[in-house]
Amino acid sequence: MKIVIVCYPTFGGSGVIATELGLSLSKENHEVHFVTYKQPVRLDSINPLINFHEVILPKYDLFKYEPYELALSNKLVEVIRANNIDLMHVHYAIPHAYAAFMAQKMLEDQGIRVPIITTLHGTDITLVGNLPVYKTSVNFSINNSDYITTVSDSLKNNTLELFDINKEITVIPNFIDFSKYENLSDPCERSVIAKKDELVITHISNFRPLKRVIDVMKIFKKLRSKLNVRLIMIGDGPDKEKALRYAKKHELNKYVVFLGNSNEIDKILCFTDLFLLPSEKESFGLSALEAMVHKVPVVCSNAGGLSEVVENGVSGFLCPVGDINQMTNRSIEILSDQKIHAEFKNNAFDKAKKFDIKNILPKYINLYQKAIKS
Secondary structure (H helix, E strand, C coil): CEEEEECCCCCCHHHHHHHHHHHHHHHCCCEEEEEECCCCCCCCCCCCCEEEEECCCCCCCCCCCCCHHHHHHHHHHHHHHHHCCCEEEEECCCCHHHHHHHHHHHHHCCCCCCCEEEEECCHHHHCCCCCHHHHHHHHHHHHCCCEEEECCHHHHHHHHHHCCCCCCEEECCCCECHHHHCCCCCCCCHHHCCCCCCEEEEEECCCCHHHCHHHHHHHHHHHHCCCCEEEEEECCCCCHHHHHHHHHHCCCHHHEEEEECCCCHHHHHCCCCEEEECCCCCCCCHHHHHHHCCCCCEEEECCHHHHHCCCECCCEEEECCCCHHHHHHHHHHHHCCHHHHHHHHHHHHHHHHHHEHHHHHHHHHHHHHHHHHC
């Protein structure tokens, strides 16, 4: 098959999943064409079956804001015609599903029919897409996709509650490529980040308000009074300055490391003892899954799709959103007993195996084949 993938080329979960999906499809000898405004961050392999097409936004004084969806739909038509593409797979509803629909209609005028699969990832539905200024267009774009998928049952339910959807929604969860971890050296260099007797806690996110990074800092402050712990904060976003100020105010600076966005997450997770994710909303929890594949237990909120990834009391703990005390106590419960910690580590790894790309990729391929035949 020849597949166009449209995504945001960023560190966010939707872009990561779209990129990893394209790479995995190429390993199955499918030709993949990424169409976006810059090369996706994880698209670092030289592969004849992987192609990147940049969407150029010309600067015109006429426009206060450049119309990206217009440029994207035009580029899609260009790429599809030049490469005899079989289908479009767009990740994140705004503006990708809308642009894909416009491209599809332009192509139909030329006698070309290319189906659209739209994968909904989270805030494109629960936050941005639900704003009145966007909602009608998003609802229209989703309903005019040929097939719709979500990354969790929770997100599927949210979509049906928030929008008037008249098509079936298929749940295909996010995934992890276990083959990447089979030949990793062990142990990793823990001394680079922490002292020998320190426990390492990690948080990864886009530092938006929904991720509740100040909750992470508060939990860590409480843990510092009980255990010898160090905190690694990976990511960037609007609440990073708040977290930095909190660390300074409470004299936690020397125990907290802010690394910004990183392509070396695996090196950090391999010596992490506990992962914290107290999000207010989480459609799936990809960062939690990435931790679990490294045998890292997760303490998180019971929000959205996290309960579909983290098994409460087995691979980690699910706590009410904003319950700092419970998250602290659950973290201590895991970290203060080596035997319990070891059990949670192994359970986390076993749970992560369910989301191996080998189990998920066939679901997408089957849907592609169905879309092409329809």
